Amino acid sequence: MAEPAMPALLVSHHRPGFYFRVLEEGEVGAGDEITKVADGPERITVADIDGLLYLPNTSREQLERSLRVPALSQGWKTSLKAIAEQKTSDGGNRGLTATSGPPPAWPGFRPLRVATVVREAANVVSLSIEQGDGADGTPLPAALPGQFLVLRLRTTPDGPMLLRNYSMSGAPGASAYRVSVKRETNGVVSSYLCDDVHAGDILEVSAPRGGFILGSGDTPVVLLSAGIGATPVLAMLHSLSSATSRREVWWIYGARKRAEHPFAKEARGLLQALVNGRSHITYSKPDPGDKAGVDYDSVGHVDTPLLDRLGVTRAADFYLCGPPSFLRDLTAGLKTWGADSMRIHTEVFGAEAAITPGIAPSSRPPVHAPSGEPGSGPQISFTRSGLTVPWDSRFSSLLEFAEACDVPVQWSCRTGVCHTCECALIGGTVQYQPDPLEPPAKGNLLICCSTPSSEVEVDL
Numbered sequence: 297m298a299e300p301a302m303p304a305l306l307v308s309h310h311r312p313g314f315y316f317r318v319l320e321e322g323e324v325g326a327g328d329e330i331t332k333v334a335d336g337p338e339r340i341t342v343a344d345i346d347g348l349l350y351l352p353n354t355s356r357e358q359l360e361r362s363l364r365v366p367a368l369s370q371g372w373k374t375s376l377k378a379i380a381e382q383k384t385s386d387g388g389n390r391g392l393t394a395t396s397g398p399p400p401a402w403p404g405f406r407p408l409r410v411a412t413v414v415r416e417a418a419n420v421v422s423l424s425i426e427q428g429d430g431a432d433g434t435p436l437p438a439a440l441p442g443q444f445l446v447l448r449l450r451t452t453p454d455g456p457m458l459l460r461n462y463s464m465s466g467a468p469g470a471s472a473y474r475v476s477v478k479r480e481t482n483g484v485v486s487s488y489l490c491d492d493v494h495a496g497d498i499l500e501v502s503a504p505r506g507g508f509i510l511g512s513g514d515t516p517v518v519l520l521s522a523g524i525g526a527t528p529v530l531a532m533l534h535s536l537s538s539a540t541s542r543r544e545v546w547w548i549y550g551a552r553k554r555a556e557h558p559f560a561k562e563a564r565g566l567l568q569a570l571v572n573g574r575s576h577i578t579y580s581k582p583d584p585g586d587k588a589g590v591d592y593d594s595v596g597h598v599d600t601p602l603l604d605r606l607g608v609t610r611a612a613d614f615y616l617c618g619p620p621s622f623l624r625d626l627t628a629g630l631k632t633w634g635a636d637s638m639r640i641h642t643e644v645f646g647a648e649a650a651i652t653p654g655i656a657p658s659s660r661p662p663v664h665a666p667s668g669e670p671g672s673g674p675q676i677s678f679t680r681s682g683l684t685v686p687w688d689s690r691f692s693s694l695l696e697f698a699e700a701c702d703v704p705v706q707w708s709c710r711t712g713v714c715h716t717c718e719c720a721l722i723g724g725t726v727q728y729q730p731d732p733l734e735p736p737a738k739g740n741l742l743i744c745c746s747t748p749s750s751e752v753e754v755d756l
Contacts, residue, residue, distance in 0.1 A: 300711055411495060417555065440509045445462055544609070554585075600633040652707065671686045712744060715742065720740055726747060
């Protein structure tokens with residue numbers, strides 16, 4: 297129809313266009329009479345249900361009625377329950393972006409000082425970061441257990457500005473932020489942080505962000521990690537330990553060997569404060585000098601057969617972080633094993649999986665600048681993908697620009713209705729065309745209908 301806002305117009309005029317659910321197959325043709333044979337409880341229309349999720353100014357009374365409709369799918373119930381339980385007024389719609397996390401404490405980047413540099417393992421260094429000189433003496437805003445920081449730096453005086461995400465690994469309420477960095481093969485930034493950053497240096501740091509956060513409650517907690525994936529779940533263990541939680545807590549970690557096993561002593565100390573804390577360490581290739589029963593408990597990998605042998609309950613909240621294959625295999629294994637998929641929480645290092653409805657999956661090349669002459673607009677940084685390129689006005693949105701760079705993206709409506717594309721706006725400003733039906737949460741943006749009005753850093 298050559299009208300970019302058509303999906304938004306349909307929803308805003310209460311014409312969402314949902315299909316009926318087919319209960320029994322049969323022949324239907326044009327001109328056939330439709331007879332309603334029954335009304336369900338609460339008598340809420342499809343358009344009203346759609347409006348509760350996608351339109352602003354939600355009716356509390358209709359929300360409560362909708363949650364009593366037995367025919368409503370679990371996915372819709374979960375989204376509408378998130379809206380009903382939303383306690384903040386920071387904008388956004390928790391039913392659409394329930395994992396976006398709280399708004400950031402400050403926009404963009406702030407200069408902070410490196411307080412200490414600690415070697416955690418042969419290939420891991422921890423940096424504690426505090427307020428720099430000239431600060432007004434107020435402490436850094438507290439982070440939530442599981443969140444990450446974005447660092448912006450140059451590895452050489454004349455080099456390009458580089459951005460990287462690192463999960464926080466320290467106690468969430470500490471006076472300093474701590475990130476732990478693994479030296480990656482050919483990792484320009486990780487090598488620089490491990491070798492060339494010292495106490496007293498100044499780094500540009502974003503506010504803590506992320507929705508991979510330890511949930512409250514009294515259900516058992518299973519912290520599953522491998523390699524440097526220990527960092528965000530270690531922050532969760534700090535939080536549980538400082539609160540002397542009585543929840544059943546499992547710390548299950550996989551490494552190659554003792555030399556590549558960071559935080560071993562720290563984790564043991566934190567578990568001692570938990571009356572129901574349990575631990576199991578598995579090495580895949582222990583060195584001859586590594587001691588079974590001291591350094592590690594078994595040889596192998598973290599998987600569901602191991603959880604079975606340990607007697608881990610399926611009625612737990614599972615928090616997973618590690619390499620892509622670890623997350624893929626363990627997430628699938630937990631679902632097959634019988635864990636509730638709503639209680640499986642994952643943190644991905646690097647770009648997240650793409651969501652591109654109706655497009656067949658295909659292998660993706662490495663991220664790159666768009667083909668043709670470079671644009672002349674402001675710099676756009678995709679922080680998870682490690683790509684910074686100038687904006688090109690040939691593209692109508694940041695979504696189209698990201699697709700031209702083969703940056704993995706998530707989308708559905710592409711016009712500011714569904715919020716599938718919502719992600720963190722680390723720094724910078726954008727403008728919308730068309731305007732979304734409901735604005736994103738504070739500190740976030742919708743890439744499907746936005747263009748940059750300054751240099752922009754996006755969590756993609």
